[in-house]
Amino acid sequence: MSSQSTLSKKSAVTDPDQSPRPRPRMTVPKFMARKGGEPLVCLTAYTAHVANLLDKRCDLLLVGDSLGMVIHGMPNTLGVTLEHMIMHGQGVMRGAEKSLVVVDMPFGSFEESPEIAFRNAARVVKETGCAAVKLEGGAEMAATIRHLTRRGIPVMAHIGLMPQSLNTMGGFKVAGRDERDWQTIIQDAREVEKAGAFSVVVEGVTEPLAEKITDAIAIPTIGIGASVKCDGQILVFEDMVGLFPRVPTFVKRYGNMQEMIEGAADTYAEEVKARRFPGDDHVYTLNRTDG
Ligand code: KIV
Numbered sequence: 001m002s003s004q005s006t007l008s009k010k011s012a013v014t015d016p017d018q019s020p021r022p023r024p025r026m027t028v029p030k031f032m033a034r035k036g037g038e039p040l041v042c043l044t045a046y047t048a049h050v051a052n053l054l055d056k057r058c059d060l061l062l063v064g065d066s067l068g069m070v071i072h073g074m075p076n077t078l079g080v081t082l083e084h085m086i087m088h089g090q091g092v093m094r095g096a097e098k099s100l101v102v103v104d105m106p107f108g109s110f111e112e113s114p115e116i117a118f119r120n121a122a123r124v125v126k127e128t129g130c131a132a133v134k135l136e137g138g139a140e141m142a143a144t145i146r147h148l149t150r151r152g153i154p155v156m157a158h159i160g161l162m163p164q165s166l167n168t169m170g171g172f173k174v175a176g177r178d179e180r181d182w183q184t185i186i187q188d189a190r191e192v193e194k195a196g197a198f199s200v201v202v203e204g205v206t207e208p209l210a211e212k213i214t215d216a217i218a219i220p221t222i223g224i225g226a227s228v229k230c231d232g233q234i235l236v237f238e239d240m241v242g243l244f245p246r247v248p249t250f251v252k253r254y255g256n257m258q259e260m261i262e263g264a265a266d267t268y269a270e271e272v273k274a275r276r277f278p279g280d281d282h283v284y285t286l287n288r289t290d291g
Pocket of ligand 1: 044062063064065066067104201203224234236
């Protein structure tokens, strides 16, 4: 690994006096103002260098709890801890300069009471420097969203398919296939908006329902497995670049990093075994012209 960082700059967390910033960071009010306008580009990011690569191409980077699956190899998101989220959040904040960075509240860190949610969310904000948190839940989480937003922590809500409710739902199920369920989900969207959420992720719902939700509320809807009519879209980075084997319907692969990594590792192994690596360009000589 190179000893020189390839990050273009440090974040405000590690370098609070650095200025001027070449481009201002996306803020919660600016994000909200994009409702019904140019679609918001959102991706997950879990490491500093990936965050740095995605930063100028995105409006929002989410440190989502899907990191439990795509980075740590867990079977679902339920085992993710606050410590995981904080550690990855810190890395992403070091790499991201202009995107709004949002960190997910993991299962068990916010459901018990609004007070416990505040304590844990405040820790996330203090220790990472992120601008907002995301939490799963509709009407049942409205009191918690209100408690946090009124105390200075912007909240992105998450409705529809909620992976942290895996066990109560009995699996990952698309919501809204039956029109009789629509009202409950639209009501969830209205309640989280009323409670002060600045935006809402709408996951795994049928397309017409996602459109209805988007029309029903005045905050941006960010779709994943939802509809092109949402105010923005989000994908898990590892899914998008082929670094994770699952390919549900809603994932479009924009690259194949698995092939690239396997190819690179095969060539490396071959060259090591044939003693072709390291070659002349990758060894230090006595004359000191090689850095
Ligand atoms: O954790 C995550 O990656 C998410 C996205 C699916 C929105 O919550």
